[in-house]
Amino acid sequence: xxxxxxxxxxxxxxxxxxxxxxxxxxxxxxxxxxxxxxxxxxxxxxxxxxxxxxxxxxxxxxxxxxxxxxxxxxxxxxxxxxxxxxxxxxxxxxxxxxxxxxxxxxxxxxxxxxxxxxxxxxxxxxxxxxxxxxxxx
Amino acid sequence: xxxxxxxxxxxxxxxxxxxxxxxxxxxxxxxxxxxxxxxxxxxxxxxxxxxxxxxxxxxxxxxxxxxxxxxxxxxxxxxxxxxxxxxxxxxxxxxxxxxxxxxxxxxxxxx
Numbered sequence: 001x002x003x004x005x006x007x008x009x010x011x012x013x014x015x016x017x018x019x020x021x022x023x024x025x026x027x028x029x030x031x032x033x034x035x036x037x038x039x040x041x042x043x044x045x046x047x048x049x050x051x052x053x054x055x056x057x058x059x060x061x062x063x064x065x066x067x068x069x070x071x072x073x074x075x076x077x078x079x080x081x082x083x084x085x086x087x088x089x090x091x092x093x094x095x096x097x098x099x100x101x102x103x104x105x106x107x108x109x110x111x112x113x114x115x116x117x118x119x120x121x122x123x124x125x126x127x128x129x130x131x132x133x134x135x136x137x
Numbered sequence: 138x139x140x141x142x143x144x145x146x147x148x149x150x151x152x153x154x155x156x157x158x159x160x161x162x163x164x165x166x167x168x169x170x171x172x173x174x175x176x177x178x179x180x181x182x183x184x185x186x187x188x189x190x191x192x193x194x195x196x197x198x199x200x201x202x203x204x205x206x207x208x209x210x211x212x213x214x215x216x217x218x219x220x221x222x223x224x225x226x227x228x229x230x231x232x233x234x235x236x237x238x239x240x241x242x243x244x245x246x247x248x
Binding site for chain 1: 158159160191192193196199200202220223227228229232233234
C-alpha cells in the first residue's frame, strides 16, 4: 500500500517513481509490472498536470497503490477541471504508415492497453481514475 | 541526457542511455537534432542502455523518423529491453520503424 500526495509539477514524478520502486521491491513485483506501473502513472500524471491543471502549480494529486497478490490497483485523484482521459482522448491510429502517423495521443492508449481495467468518475468536483492490473504472470 | 554517436560514412549510430520520459524528452530531442547531420542516410538508434521509455520518448522517436523520411533517410532501432519492446509494439512503432535485436543485425540489414 502506498499513498502519496503530489504537487502539480512534473518533477514530482521522480519522487513518485522512487516510492513505486520501493513498493515493487517490497511486494516482489516482476520487472514488467514495475515498468507498467511507472509508465501508466507517468502518463496519467503528465495529463493531469498539462491539461487538468494547465501547468499551474500549487495543486494536489493524490496517488494510491494497493498491491495484492493477484491485482495491483492504482487510484489517482485530482481537483483539476473535469476531464475523462478514457473517453475524451482520441485513439491513435497505430496501423497508419510513418508518413500519416499523427504525433501524440499514445499516453492514454498505453494506459488503456497495459491495464486490465480503467474507470473514471467525477465526484465532488474531483476526477477519480482507477486502474487495475491483474497479476497473471 | 547524453548521446554517444559514431559515424561510418552516411551511417550514424546514436547510443542513448537512461530514461526517455516526459522530464528529459526535450533534452533527448535536442541531443538527437544536434547529432544528426544532413548527409546521414541511416540513423541507428541503439537503446541498449535505455531503461525506460514513455509516450514522451516515443513522440521524439516518431518525430525523428518522420524528419528523416522527409529527406529519404531512414531510422532503425536496436537492442530494446523487453518491457520497452512491448510499449513499441502496442504503439505500432514496430510496423513503421525497423526494430532489430542488436546493433550487428541492424547494420547487416542495411546491406
